[in-house]
Amino acid sequence: MKTLGVGVIGCGNISAAYMKLAPLFKGIEMRACADLNEAAAKARAEEFGLRACTVDELLAADDIDIIVNLTIPAAHYAVSKRILEAGKHSYSEKPFVLTLEEGESLRKLAAEKGLRVGSAPDTFMGGAHQLARAVLDEGCTGAIRGGTCHVMSFGMEHWHPNPDFFFLPGGGPILDLGPYYITNLVQLIGPVKAVAAMTGKGRETRTISNGPRNGEEIPVETPTTIQALLEFENGAIINFGASWDVKAHRHKNMELYGLEASLYVPDPNFFGGEVILATPDGEQSIAERGHPFGKANMKDGRGNDQANYRCAGLADMALAILEDRPHRCSQELATHVVEVMTAILKAGDDRAWVTMQTTCERPAALSPEEAQALLA
Numbered sequence: 001m002k003t004l005g006v007g008v009i010g011c012g013n014i015s016a017a018y019m020k021l022a023p024l025f026k027g028i029e030m031r032a033c034a035d036l037n038e039a040a041a042k043a044r045a046e047e048f049g050l051r052a053c054t055v056d057e058l059l060a061a062d063d064i065d066i067i068v069n070l071t072i073p074a075a076h077y078a079v080s081k082r083i084l085e086a087g088k089h090s091y092s093e094k095p096f097v098l099t100l101e102e103g104e105s106l107r108k109l110a111a112e113k114g115l116r117v118g119s120a121p122d123t124f125m126g127g128a129h130q131l132a133r134a135v136l137d138e139g140c141t142g143a144i145r146g147g148t149c150h151v152m153s154f155g156m157e158h159w160h161p162n163p164d165f166f167f168l169p170g171g172g173p174i175l176d177l178g179p180y181y182i183t184n185l186v187q188l189i190g191p192v193k194a195v196a197a198m199t200g201k202g203r204e205t206r207t208i209s210n211g212p213r214n215g216e217e218i219p220v221e222t223p224t225t226i227q228a229l230l231e232f233e234n235g236a237i238i239n240f241g242a243s244w245d246v247k248a249h250r251h252k253n254m255e256l257y258g259l260e261a262s263l264y265v266p267d268p269n270f271f272g273g274e275v276i277l278a279t280p281d282g283e284q285s286i287a288e289r290g291h292p293f294g295k296a297n298m299k300d301g302r303g304n305d306q307a308n309y310r311c312a313g314l315a316d317m318a319l320a321i322l323e324d325r326p327h328r329c330s331q332e333l334a335t336h337v338v339e340v341m342t343a344i345l346k347a348g349d350d351r352a353w354v355t356m357q358t359t360c361e362r363p364a365a366l367s368p369e370e371a372q373a374l375l376a
Contacts, residue, residue, distance in 0.1 A: 010070030011035040011044040019048040025315035034058040059086040073170040077102040091118040094179035096334035103335035119334035122313025126271025127294015141258025147238040150251035155244040161211030172222035173242035184268035191359045199223035199348025202245030272307030292371045328363040336360040
């Protein structure tokens with residue numbers, strides 16, 4: 001099978017996960033990396049046996065077919081545009097872009113160039129979320145008519161050494177963590193029709209409490225507490241709470257309420273976890289069906305087993321290019337999710353409902369056999 005050469009622009013924290021996990025998959029080979037900070041690129045290159053380049057060198061490299069955009073969110077559009085203009089396929093970290101207009105601009109450019117565009121998150125391809133998808137598709141819950149999602153903590157400044165961008169426009173819990181939740185909701189129950197929201201900020205500044213900048217105050221210029229209602233095209237109404245102003249809570253990550261039963265879905269920021277079907281007679285843990293992307297392959301920061309298959313979406317896009325089929329982490333999906341997230345923020349500003357201009361198909365389900373076929 002042909003292998004597509006992959007390069008990375010942006011050698012920050014998340015780049016290590018891509019570089020470490022890429023060898024797990026067919027169809028891709030990580031070959032080079034670049035960063036405006038050349039020392040960062042050289043350090044990652046040495047760590048993972050790659051070639052360090054300037055951004056211009058990477059864009060011009062003949063052995064690179066796909067470039068992964070791991071820059072800060074505010075740079076995603078400009079960098080993805082340069083990747084497409086250079087004749088390379090583009091795969092971006094989330095959020096894909098920061099406005100619907102940017103998403104449409106990249107869609108048109110990719111179509112003109114005959115290139116693919118993909119975007120994280122790919123965690124919805126994980127074993128737990130594909131199990132939840134199968135339970136829903138098999139009709140075990142009946143039609144989904146309601147649900148709740150919660151992603152809440154006391155902020156990113158407590159662990160990230162340079163958390164500034166999290167609290168600037170383009171950051172915040174909706175644009176940073178919302179992609180995992182909203183993308184998973186779309187793959188489970190379909191596209192969003194309209195949203196309403198209220199938004200606010202807990203503080204005007206945050207204090208970094210780790211690393212070399214410990215004690216430094218940084219400004220907060222985006223909402224950090226959001227309560228939203230999402231109306232889906234299938235009629236479901238989901239309450240979505242996202243906040244970095246919460247010290248503790250007992251809310252589940254995601255619950256979907258069907259006419260026959262409820263489904264409790266684990267954190268969509270991760271690939272694995274327990275899926276529970278709840279009926280009036282009680283709760284039942286749904287047995288894992290041997291999905292490769294649900295198997296633990298690492299320890300998290302607390303020493304717990306964790307399934308981590310980041311690069312699954314990238315590999316699926318590469319093989320989709322080679323096999324001439326749609327890829328799951330598609331531009332249409334990513335653009336719709338961006339519109340939903342930015343509409344939530346707009347609804348919070350305007351205290352009004354916002355109706356979506358875009359829609360998308362649910363990405364194809366990923367069976368255990370199809371997931372296995374992605375692995376090297």
